[in-house]
Each structure stands twice: as structure tokens, then as C-alpha cells.
Amino acid sequence: MEKFSSRDRQMMLRAIELARAGVYTTSPNPNVGCVITNNDRIVGEGFHYRAGQFHAEVNALRMAGACSVGATVYVTLEPCAHYGRMPPCAEGLINARVLKVICAMEDPNPKVSGRGIRMLQDAGIEVEVGLFQSDAEALNPGFIKRMKKGMPFVQLKMAASLDGRTALSNGKSQWITSLQARQDVQVFRAKSDAILSTGKTVVEDNASLSVRWQDFPKSLQIRYPQSQVRQPIRIILDRSGRLHDGLQLFKSLGSLLIVDSKQEKINAPVNFNNQLDLSKVFMSLAEQYHINYLWIEAGETLASSLIKSGLVDELVFYLAPKIIGSDGRGLFGALGLGDMADVLELKIKDVRQIGCDIRIITTVESKGVVKQEES
Numbered sequence: 001m002e003k004f005s006s007r008d009r010q011m012m013l014r015a016i017e018l019a020r021a022g023v024y025t026t027s028p029n030p031n032v033g034c035v036i037t038n039n040d041r042i043v044g045e046g047f048h049y050r051a052g053q054f055h056a057e058v059n060a061l062r063m064a065g066a067c068s069v070g071a072t073v074y075v076t077l078e079p080c081a082h083y084g085r086m087p088p089c090a091e092g093l094i095n096a097r098v099l100k101v102i103c104a105m106e107d108p109n110p111k112v113s114g115r116g117i118r119m120l121q122d123a124g125i126e127v128e129v130g131l132f133q134s135d136a137e138a139l140n141p142g143f144i145k146r147m148k149k150g151m152p153f154v155q156l157k158m159a160a161s162l163d164g165r166t167a168l169s170n171g172k173s174q175w176i177t178s179l180q181a182r183q184d185v186q187v188f189r190a191k192s193d194a195i196l197s198t199g200k201t202v203v204e205d206n207a208s209l210s211v212r213w214q215d216f217p218k219s220l221q222i223r224y225p226q227s228q229v230r231q232p233i234r235i236i237l238d239r240s241g242r243l244h245d246g247l248q249l250f251k252s253l254g255s256l257l258i259v260d261s262k263q264e265k266i267n268a269p270v271n272f273n274n275q276l277d278l279s280k281v282f283m284s285l286a287e288q289y290h291i292n293y294l295w296i297e298a299g300e301t302l303a304s305s306l307i308k309s310g311l312v313d314e315l316v317f318y319l320a321p322k323i324i325g326s327d328g329r330g331l332f333g334a335l336g337l338g339d340m341a342d343v344l345e346l347k348i349k350d351v352r353q354i355g356c357d358i359r360i361i362t363t364v365e366s367k368g369v370v371k372q373e374e375s
């Protein structure tokens with residue numbers, strides 16, 4: 001006999017839909033949605049909008065009111081059991097006298113991780129876990145990775161011509177891709193906690209690396225006022241001291257974190273050959289700044305280092321219907337491969353046309369090129 005009914009599935013899908021409404025505002029907290037039903041009728045709905053504000057369960061309970069007594073609760077993530085800026089949601093559900101709670105997944109946060117479920121069960125509330133778990137996990141890959149591995153979810157964005165060139169031989173690259181593709185990038189930036197690039201890239205492109213709300217799709221502008229859309233922290237690796245005050249970077253919105261030769265801004269040790277240990281940089285970003293999602297825009301040198309270190313979770317390619325030629329700059333520098341077995345294998349996750357360009361999102365399936373650095 002099926003553990004979950006078709007009604008259960010319908011309600012959890014609604015909770016997942018609600019959770020998605022927080023993707024531009026919730027981080028570093030996870031995206032969570034909640035639906036409360038009583039007598040097969042929805043009596044409460046809610047999602048978590050921003051850290052420090054009410055959680056999804058509380059918003060749904062406030063809507064349900066007295067109808068929460070004897071109700072069934074569908075929530076995409078295990079209700080929290082610890083005191084933070086808000087009281088535990090598990091306690092709120094107990095006080096509301098709900099009858100049953102169905103969670104899509106357990107919370108990966110070690111402060112919770114099963115404790116919310118046990119609190120509910122100890123109070124006599126029936127709890128089921130695992131309905132649409134993979135869909136719920138897809139809501140929060142960055143939060144899950146930071147909780148389990150102490151690292152952010154890393155997306156590397158690259159734009160190129162069809163022959164794989166990112167710029168002319170003189171470094172000029174504005175604009176390879178279309179306006180629509182550049183607007184699409186703004187959506188990814190807005191979902192991120194931080195944007196990372198290098199001093200070289202920033203100087204060559206005079207990049208601001210901020211979110212341009214005016215380039216959002218109209219549907220998102222209506223739903224998310226400009227004041228509500230966060231500006232990611234901008235992190236610039238500038239060990240050579242290329243940055244200067246005249247750059248657009250210093251005139252644009254958003255916090256700025258510069259990792260320079262003195263390394264005074266972040267706990268980021270160097271490795272044996274006096275290069276930044278990117279793995280430790282990312283761990284520091286997760287620990288010090290609670291970065292769930294790190295969006296990277298950079299050239300072939302940093303891209304190659306990230307690939308060789310096995311630090312990329314997703315590659316986001318924008319390919320323009322243009323040809324630059326072999327004298328143009330490439331997507332990646334030398335990876336030092338000597339055998340086809342070492343070639344990095346990608347799994348295509350999504351392909352679609354954006355304006356006249358093609359956007360390809362891939363996950364990294366093989367880490368065959370990863371080099372073990374000396375300690």
C-alpha cells in the first residue's frame with residue numbers, strides 16, 4: 001500500500017511551489033514552503049521570505065488560525081527544533097495541535113537533523129518523511145552543501161562564441177552574447193549570495209558585478225520590488241593589485257570583499273606554489289559569510305584552476321552564434337591532460353535558447369582532471 005495518497009502528493013507539490021517564491025530573498029536560510037489542510041481543504045499556506053522573518057510553518061499557521069487543530073501539515077523541510085531569531089517551528093505546530101506532519105526531507109542542519117521530527121513524535125503527532133524528497137532537495141542545493149560539507153554550491157558562468165572563444169586576442173569581449181543572455185545572467189546573480197571574479201577580469205571588462213534589477217523580466221520586477229532583491233557580496237581575487245578607484249566596481253551597489261596579496265580580508269591561506277588555495281577560500285566564505293551559492297564570472301585561468309581543483313558544481317555556458325577564430329581567447333587554459341580517461345565529463349542538465357544564444361547548464365560528473373596539490 002502506498003504510504004502517500006494522491007492528495008498528499010498534490011499538497012506537497014503546492015508546498016514546493018510556494019517555497020520557490022523565496023529564491024531571491026531567503027538565503028542564507030533555506031527555501032521552505034508549507035501547506036495546512038483540514039477536512040481535505042487548504043486552510044493555510046506560507047513560505048519563508050527572508051532570514052529573521054517568520055518561517056513557512058508560522059506563516060501557514062497564522063493563516064489557518066483555529067483550523068489548524070486536527071490538521072495535516074505538508075512542509076518541504078523538517079520543522080526546526082532550535083531557538084534562533086524565531087522560536088522552533090516544531091513547537092509552534094505542537095501548540096497549534098495539528099494531527100499529522102508530512103515532511104519532504106530531513107533538515108541537513110546539524111542543529112536540527114531529526115530533532116524536529118522527534119519533538120513532534122514525542123508530542124503524539126504522526127510524522128511521515130520522504131514525499132518528493134528529490135524535488136525538495138533541488139530547492140536548496142547550496143544550503144544542503146554548506147550544511148553537509150562546509151562549502152558553497154559553485155556555479156561557473158562562461159560566455160563564448162560557437163568556436164569556444166571568450167574574447168578577441170586583444171581581450172575585447174563586449175558583447176559576445178545578446179542582451180537577452182546578459183539579462184538572463186542577472187537572474188542567476190540575484191539568486192546568488194556572492195559573485196566571484198578576478199582583478200584581471202574586472203579591469204578588462206570594467207565590470208560592476210552587481211544585480212541590475214532593471215534587466216529582470218517584467219514578471220519578476222512585479223513580484224520582487226527592487227528594494228527586496230539582495231545584492232550579492234562581490235568577491236575579487238586581486239593578488240596582483242590591478243584594481244583602481246576609477247572602476248565601475250567601486251561605484252555600484254553591493255558589499256565588496258577584496259582578496260589581495262596581504263590577504264587581510266578573508267582567512268584564505270596560500271598553497272605550496274604561492275597561489276590561493278581556492279578550496280580554503282570557499283570554505284572560509286561558507287563559514288565566515290554563510291555563502292550558500294557562489295556565482296563565478298572569470299576568464300580561462302581561474303576557470304581552469306577551478307576545474308582542476310574539482311570545485312565546480314555547475315557550468316553555465318552561453319554560446320553565441322558567432323565565430324572568432326583560433327587567435328581568440330579560449331574558455332579554459334591548459335588542463336594538462338594526457339589520456340582521454342582524464343577528460344572532464346559533463347552531464348547536460350538544461351538546454352534552451354535565450355535570445356539568439358544557447359544556454360547550456362551542465363553538472364560535473366567526472367573529476368578525472370583533479371590534481372592533488374602538495375601540502
